[in-house]
Amino acid sequence: MNRADVTIIGAGVIGLAIAAQIAGKGWEAYVLEEKATFGQETSSRHSGVIHAGIYYPQNSLKARLCVAGNRALYKLCQKYGIGYRKLGKLIVATTDKETGELETLLDKGQRNGVEGLRMLSRREMKELEPNVEGVAALFSPSTGIIDSHALMQYFVARAVEGGVQIAYKTKAVAIEKLGAEYRVSARDEQEEFPFMTRVVVNCAGLYSDRVAELAGIDIVKAGYKLHYVKGEYFSVASGKNKLVKRLIYPVPLPKVTSVGIHVTFDLEGRMRLGPGAEYVDSINYAVNSQHKQLFYDSARKFLPFLEYDDLEPEMAGIRSKLQGPNEDTRDFVIRDEADKGLPGLINLVGIDSPGLTAAPAIADYVLKLIQAHLTE
Numbered sequence: 400m401n402r403a404d405v406t407i408i409g410a411g412v413i414g415l416a417i418a419a420q421i422a423g424k425g426w427e428a429y430v431l432e433e434k435a436t437f438g439q440e441t442s443s444r445h446s447g448v449i450h451a452g453i454y455y456p457q458n459s460l461k462a463r464l465c466v467a468g469n470r471a472l473y474k475l476c477q478k479y480g481i482g483y484r485k486l487g488k489l490i491v492a493t494t495d496k497e498t499g500e501l502e503t504l505l506d507k508g509q510r511n512g513v514e515g516l517r518m519l520s521r522r523e524m525k526e527l528e529p530n531v532e533g534v535a536a537l538f539s540p541s542t543g544i545i546d547s548h549a550l551m552q553y554f555v556a557r558a559v560e561g562g563v564q565i566a567y568k569t570k571a572v573a574i575e576k577l578g579a580e581y582r583v584s585a586r587d588e589q590e591e592f593p594f595m596t597r598v599v600v601n602c603a604g605l606y607s608d609r610v611a612e613l614a615g616i617d618i619v620k621a622g623y624k625l626h627y628v629k630g631e632y633f634s635v636a637s638g639k640n641k642l643v644k645r646l647i648y649p650v651p652l653p654k655v656t657s658v659g660i661h662v663t664f665d666l667e668g669r670m671r672l673g674p675g676a677e678y679v680d681s682i683n684y685a686v687n688s689q690h691k692q693l694f695y696d697s698a699r700k701f702l703p704f705l706e707y708d709d710l711e712p713e714m715a716g717i718r719s720k721l722q723g724p725n726e727d728t729r730d731f732v733i734r735d736e737a738d739k740g741l742p743g744l745i746n747l748v749g750i751d752s753p754g755l756t757a758a759p760a761i762a763d764y765v766l767k768l769i770q771a772h773l774t775e
């Protein structure tokens with residue numbers, strides 16, 4: 400590894416989607432991944448939902464890339480046999496005040512270009528989901544679930560076939576701008592080795608602020624300092640999964656750090672509740688069983704059939720959030736840092752939800768940034 404055109408740091412779903420997108424373009428390209436294989440962090444610790452794009456401010460990257468990613472993912476799934484189910488989703492209001500908030504969400508979603516959104520009366524909701532309790536619901540038919548591991552496997556195959564090399568157990572430890580290029584130092588199990596690259600794409604997920612800092616960016620000044628928001632999941636006893644057919648969500652709270660504890664399924668039909676949202680200082684994926692009551696109380700408002708003993712701690716993921724506690728929501732940061740004196744350094748910071756859904760659209764967006772830099 401002496402010289403590269405493009406070096407991607409991180410083999411989560413975002414780095415891999417970009418690797419697949421730039422494959423076969425004639426560039427010498429590498430992905431550096433610290434772990435022994437791909438997708439070992441956030442990209443395997445999530446709800447696995449293909450979001451529709453309802454919640455995000457109009458024209459934000461989150462809104463645009465989620466709506467585009469949703470369509471692109473279904474096409475990829477159909478074309479390449481990646482597991483998915485377009486289950487549809489209900490956002491359920493349990494009070495009249497929440498019904499008003501559903502109207503706001505409907506309006507937001509429609510402005511974002513989400514297709515098929517529809518308000519349901521209590522009776523219409525009960526026709527679709529007789530076991531769900533509420534006063535009204537917003538129905539989103541384009542929400543679904545995906546086998547994210549199979550999606551990443553597909554991206555890896557496409558990247559490798561197109562000549563991109565993926566180096567596992569290889570951590571980027573230094574990035575220095577030298578002339579018009581970057582000198583990246585990487586450390587594998589044997590040694591630390593430097594190489595030159597024309598473009599660096601930072602897709603380091605929970606560590607993307609630190610990688611930006613390695614390249615010399617003042618992350619506090621730039622607004623890139625990440626907060627960690629842990630999301631725990633509890634599995635629901637088998638048998639109860641037959642009582643609901645769609646993904647069921649509550650109405651999100653203002654200044655949402657998450658879309659709320661919801662019901663989701665995996666492709667085998669196992670039901671789970673989650674994720675919670677708790678700011679934490681460090682990365683620890685243990686589930687606190689004492690949080691069971693909180694999950695039970697949140698979900699029972701719209702799932703009256705749930706019993707306390709149905710819930711078991713399952714797993715947790717950690718969101719990389721730009722938004723601190725009680726701060727306003729923040730958009731994805733996806734940019735070439737030319738205005739910071741670092742052209743060709745493309746940072747992706749704060750890629751929290753809907754990052755999985757948006758992955759193919761993010762890859763498209765980043766490809767354009769890479770092309771703009773390499774053809775300058």
Ligand SMILES: Cc1cc2nc3c(=O)[nH]c(=O)nc-3n(C[C@H](O)[C@H](O)[C@H](O)COP(=O)(O)OP(=O)(O)OC[C@H]3O[C@@H](n4cnc5c(N)ncnc54)[C@H](O)[C@@H]3O)c2cc1C
Nearest residue numbers: 409411412413433441442445446448571604630754755756
């Ligand atoms: C609880 C939870 C629920 C979610 N639910 C959904 C959902 O339902 N739908 C949806 O669309 N999105 C969802 N998301 C968001 C989605 O999971 C993320 O946006 C996405 O997985 C982020 O992928 P990534 O590639 O940026 O990060 P990661 O998957 O974390 O990948 C980053 C990679 O970079 C590597 N790395 C870090 N530093 C270095 C370094 N210095 N050198 C080399 N490698 C390095 C890491 O080892 C890691 O493999 C959820 C997230 C969470 C936490």
